[in-house]
Amino acid sequence: MIRIKGIFFVAIDQSKPLSDQGPFDVVMHKLLGKEWRQIIEDYRQTHPEVTVLDPPDAIQHLRNRQFMLQAVADLNLSDSYGKVGVPRQLVIKKDASSIPDAVTKSGLILPLVAKPLIADGSAKSHELSLAFDQKSLQKLEPPLVLQEFVNHGGVLFKVYIVGETIKVVRRFSLPDDVCKRELSKNAGVYHVPRVSCAAASADDANLDPRVAELPPRPLLEKLAKELRHRLGLRLFNLDIIREHGSRDRFYVIDINYFPV
Template sequence: MVGSTLGTRMGGEINYLTVAEKGVFDEGKIVAAQRKSSVGGGFSPPLKKVVVVGYALTSKKVKSFLQPKFERLARNKGILFVAIDQSKPLSDQGPFDIVLHKLSGKEWRRVLEDYWNEHPEVTILDPPRAIQQVHNRQSMLQDVADLNLSDRYGKVVSKAGLRLPIVAKPLVAKSHELSLAYDEFSLQKLEPPLVLQEFINHGGVLFKVYIVGEAIKVVRRYSLPNVSKYELSKSAGVYHFPRVSCAAASADEADLDPRVAELPPRPLLERLAKGLRRRLGLRLFNLDIIREHGTRDNYYVIDINYFPGYGKMPEYEHIFTDFLLSLVKS
């Protein structure tokens, strides 16, 4: 897919490209009822604690994330999901063990931070201030570059300058839209502020690396096709794409060139995920990674998303419920 907004080359080398900006170039108290059961001569076994997860999500997110199969598994494991009523004080609801959220706006951030100050025993997924970091595409990938990842799998090096074609993305990471510009003059037609990335040929495949706590899951997705030197010499203007990858464009079962389909090295992904969890202060996010076409170990991180579409991640039900239970145990 696209080059790298401070993309990050991983594997043989992890690079980040120079970034140019254009312009500035259900309601009420939840009581977990414990049912008593008698065994044999009336002895009751230890009561199993119910883990209450309050969630504040958009209706679209609820539909994609809280799927029936997931909720059934969660109930069987002793996890209860309860919708947070935004029209009522958060402290009047619960009690919660965990608050899971993905809402925007200063007022919600204030409500959540006030609640956390009053209830430090509750786990917030994830802290609002940490989430803010990945809303800005320039700062989010600077964290990748700052990791200075260097071992036998590669290192972070800077790469100055941007070559055509150029990928332009909104600076604020609330949109999946991107534009591919074949000449400098076309960039002037785009609405700032933007983050510009050099387009990197990558065989039309990107790797989505889902991170849930310490768990890592990688899937392949179709991406933008390679651009040849001939196409570059003959093309002009700007091409707009609503988004690059989607669930329907899974490339996991496709008959791909093994050199294109090979997943990034596991040790590299583990080091990267661990470093970003520490730097970002997040436990729920994913990375979009591409491998430079014609190389075996040059990878670029091109995007980071908070609380992505986990419903598209294989086995997310088991991974996520195990993660929630681990938070309570720890």
């Protein structure tokens, strides 16, 4: 189908200089490492006529969860279609024994979602845990980000953004009743199976309409436009949840580059 439209994908040979290959109209990449970043930056300087998806420095911004959501927090997006924010969070770079005091001083409320600080696309960067009490906080492994858990009916929305095109799908997430059940047991750390992946699709599930209703399109369009500008990216996705019991209160909990 793509070839019928005159689009051809050509694999880049990493053993050869990029400037010796092509000519390309668009370069799409998701490789890591300083060497590759420099190659792409040099190529952008010498081939300004080629669209590079996306600038390495802009992509790098999403590799660290300490800064990932800052663009959303700075927006304070609120209009007639709803309000979009981010969960309160705390960054812990070392010394797990200091986490309980840091959480107390920050005013964060348990349970807390623990995420690896570095989001490099690896399986480990998707590992999540829930901490239910002060004692369990010391069992976590820094560097990490702690986010307040927001009840959201066990469903999240993956918002894929490709240029000005937006596609939204539903994914099963951590159900609220897990938090209630584990809290009642005074459980420590609950390790969460990977959520929001394609295998967890909730698009065909029989869901409560109040939970399944997609975020308003105008709100998503405004959010996507602002983030394209602020992040300098054209190929990324947002993980968004709706606060349970609310129709118009949304939180962005993760941003991923070039999701597959």
